[in-house]
Amino acid sequence: MTTQTVPASTGADRRKNPPLRLFLTILHLATLGVVGGGVIGILAAVFGTGVGLLFAFGIGVLFLVGLVYALYGVGWFEVMRVRGLYDLDIPDLPYRRRLAPGFGGWIRSLGRQSIDGRMWRAVANFAIACIFGTIVIRLFWGLVWSAIFAFTPLFTTEDVVGPFGNLVAVGWAPLIGILGVLATAAGIIGLALMHRTISRGLVVPSREAELVERVRTTSAQREGAVRAADVERTRIERDLHDGVQPRLVSVGMTLGLAQQKIDADPAAAKALITEAHTSTKAAITELRQLARGIHASVLDDRGLDAALSALASRSHIPVHLDVRLNGRCSRDAEAAVYFSIAESLTNAAKHSRASECRVVVRLREGATLWARVEDNGLGGAEVQPGGGLDGISNRVLAAGGTFRLDSPQGGPTSLEVTVPCAS
Template structure:
């Protein structure tokens, strides 16, 4: 007896997969309508406040510069509105869109902050998000009006139950009671169509404004890459200058002295053996000191313990060699990329060196955290006299360029009288 053939799987089964997406479309439209209604309520107030701040800033611009404070606050407020709009649209339509990131300082200090604020004020992505928010607020006000028109039309459809003759229709007209249900139903359909149309139109406009264009992404990527390349070139140049200076001012004179001492010992080895032994002992001591300087110089170029045992162990070794006491607080649950850890390590090393040489500090505090979002953050603070400034080719300039090359941010605060603090934030994936 033969086995009956197994019936094939029904062909209609795979076609049922897109059903959840179709079912989700009405829900997405409903959520869009709710968003627009909420923005229609609060949007007028937000736009009014922003307009008032702008007007006050312009009006007080020449009154001892007080208006500048309002204009600076307006830039931050616009950034907040743009950030909120991107988050709202991304969550509503399930888009893969990055958050609105603030413009980073390319140069530390007050001048760097002013430049970053200027770049933020002309940030095209921020202004597109603000425009999306403003359009959504206008659409929201229209949605609220259409909703009340729908309610009125629904009530108007039942007016024959209360009136037998003519009733007041739309736009102040008089309508026969028998036509009221027809006009009411048409009004409900028209207002509902208007609400849905506004929701679909807002979806199209907000997506086109919030989602960055391919050209804008390429321009931003090129700008970021160029800034990082320039920072890497400047950092390499500063590092090369430092190595040349350390070799020329430290190791090279010591080795020359060793050579001269050995030459004198060679001349005296037959006539005065005791003096020759003393000179050889002196050359031996100088040679060990030169080896120590070379090791420190090599450690400044590349810290092998950083690759082998991580940032925590490397900073512990760095703190143990510091000439001033260092309170170290490192909390990291994992490792970051080599470039990110190297940038933070050398920033801390240079800060401790500067504190030992120039600040007359009695202690330093180093805090390192691996923050949410994949950012490696570090802060170095000493209790010295302050007054540190970024000089071209100096240590702080080297720190700034190294951090910029890693795609990070830096903030230096060193008022006269102290204390001096340095904060760096570097993406872990840099």
């Protein structure tokens, strides 16, 4: 799924040391004027090659896919450059991750990335900066020429060639040189100031865009929460109907038979009561497991590490647990990761024919909780509507996280979830 975008702040420029900022802007533009043309040329060449080879066994598709990644890289670089140059509070340019597993999910994420407005605005700002940089370099050489031209009377008394190729009396050279210096310097400073204004307009997200993104994110999380609740309700109904309910009905029938035989055949009645007692204990165990699937009390009491240790000890297949956490996350984040791992281990035991599982959990930089579950089973797992993997996807989405499934035929199957700690 789409990695969720961190809401941007107001993006106010702190304007520390304006002369230094202006000098750095001119330096940035000059650098982009030198190297930017080559970057744009390479991107254009990749695009032309991709379009040209599009119908040659689909080879051009590889170039176009690479172009999307390259454009994202250019956009990411431009966002970081503008943020560092002007000391703006700009959120990172997000990469649109897969919302669904498999090749189809990757294609859709690539499509969303290719039409990402923020990425294209950053690329446009990069192209404009490269054009400005080329002009700045020319103006700089014009400034140097004008400065030298102003001192022409010190070297000759004859007429000299002016800036437009015409002969100029040597006495006018100082005035023309000074005017040239002022004009080129003003042009360089003007382009630097214009670059700042354009960058703020293109790279810094507008307030309206922030609100739209927040609404989109909130809507997606709400939809995921609703679907997760529906899947969970269906699972509980299925477990009650297919497991506990038939067992309790059997207990009732067994006790009824024992009641009929208690006078005529006490030994048979005793055996039936023993059978009913065994079934009752099994039903209690199933109810306890069902309640644990709804809410893991150890998760609240002792944290995710202890809850996963208890989960691994109850697993029907060996589980290698590697949990490294230096703190607690929010209850929703820990619950999303816990139930994702629990469902993954259940699927591995029921369907994958795996002989072992490996669970890795880390608290990463940026206050995100990351977990990976891998088994050595047969693979071929897919997200089915209403299934366990669908429940994982919805629960993680509701917590504001991302979900990735990789399960080729023949295995292994790996599932990764990333959830923000403050979800």
